[in-house]
Amino acid sequence: MIKSTFHSHSRFDDGTGELEEYIQSAVSKGFRVFGFSAHAPVSFESEWNLKHELFEEYIKTIKTLKDKYRGTIEIYAGLEADYYPGCNDWRIKNGIDYTIGAVHFIKNEKTGTYMPLDGTREEFEDTLKNGFDNDADALVTAYYGLVREMLMKMPPNIVAHLDVIRKNNGNGRYFSEEDDHYREEVMKTLEIVSLSNTIVEVNTGGIARGYMTEPYPSRWILEACLDMGIPVMVNSDCHHPDKIDFWFEEALELLTDIGFTHQRILIGDEWRNIRLHE
Ligand SMILES: [Zn+2]
Numbered sequence: 177m178i179k180s181t182f183h184s185h186s187r188f189d190d191g192t193g194e195l196e197e198y199i200q201s202a203v204s205k206g207f208r209v210f211g212f213s214a215h216a217p218v219s220f221e222s223e224w225n226l227k228h229e230l231f232e233e234y235i236k237t238i239k240t241l242k243d244k245y246r247g248t249i250e251i252y253a254g255l256e257a258d259y260y261p262g263c264n265d266w267r268i269k270n271g272i273d274y275t276i277g278a279v280h281f282i283k284n285e286k287t288g289t290y291m292p293l294d295g296t297r298e299e300f301e302d303t304l305k306n307g308f309d310n311d312a313d314a315l316v317t318a319y320y321g322l323v324r325e326m327l328m329k330m331p332p333n334i335v336a337h338l339d340v341i342r343k344n345n346g347n348g349r350y351f352s353e354e355d356d357h358y359r360e361e362v363m364k365t366l367e368i369v370s371l372s373n374t375i376v377e378v379n380t381g382g383i384a385r386g387y388m389t390e391p392y393p394s395r396w397i398l399e400a401c402l403d404m405g406i407p408v409m410v411n412s413d414c415h416h417p418d419k420i421d422f423w424f425e426e427a428l429e430l431l432t433d434i435g436f437t438h439q440r441i442l443i444g445d446e447w448r449n450i451r452l453h454e
């Protein structure tokens with residue numbers, strides 16, 4: 177497998193370490209391609225996101241690294257862009273090679289605040305209670321509805337951790353993935369993914385950080401992606417230079433077992449389907 181990740185954080189947002197430390201780690205682990213995807217700035221208070229005033233420095237630092245490591249590793253500048261009604265369109269920003277579209281927050285219409293969907297269990301319960309009167313089906317509908325809206329209004333290159341609302345749902349604590357309502361929401365979303373020509377990432381970051389035992393999205397969703405011809409890619413969503421290829425071997429095995437033969441990545445400045453085994 178050509179080793180790559182397009183989903184990585186750093187000290188510019190909620191990760192640890194300088195951008196160059198990630199590149200040094202990538203070179204030592206035999207990566208051919210590495211993409212940075214800081215959480216794009218948002219219009220509300222957030223501890224995770226890149227600050228507006230650091231945006232230029234982020235882009236400039238990546239550009240310097242691109243030049244310094246040319247011939248050794250390909251480097252791309254991306255953003256993990258939060259979608260919420262009224263958000264910025266980062267796809268057209270100068271210096272950005274690609275975006276990963278993500279829904280991490282839902283606006284509470286009563287209070288005007290943005291509630292996290294993949295925070296701690298306590299934060300998730302607050303969101304469920306304050307935003308949805310403890311109706312998990314309503315939260316599921318709202319989350320996947322926002323993902324679809326993002327895909328229709330501002331399709332990114334890659335859709336982030338498609339079923340991230342599973343984060344706190346160990347043993348089906350809040351909702352069941354077997355439930356018709358849940359499955360319909362996911363399948364409706366995959367139809368829009370397929371129409372918008374977006375890549376679904378296999379995100380191993382939750383495992384690296386100890387929240388999950390399996391990647392996002394669930395295996396049955398990946399099986400549906402294969403059936404529908406939706407391209408996939410393996411991303412580590414790393415927040416530390418040592419974790420850039422965490423669970424990659426297992427992800428390769430999982431995709432092969434499901435029947436995937438290729439992943440789609442950005443290489444040589446082009447989005448290409450690359451064989452998983454070569
Ligand atoms: Zn994310």
Ligand SMILES: [Zn+2]
Pocket residue numbers: 183184185256413
């Ligand atoms: Zn991320």
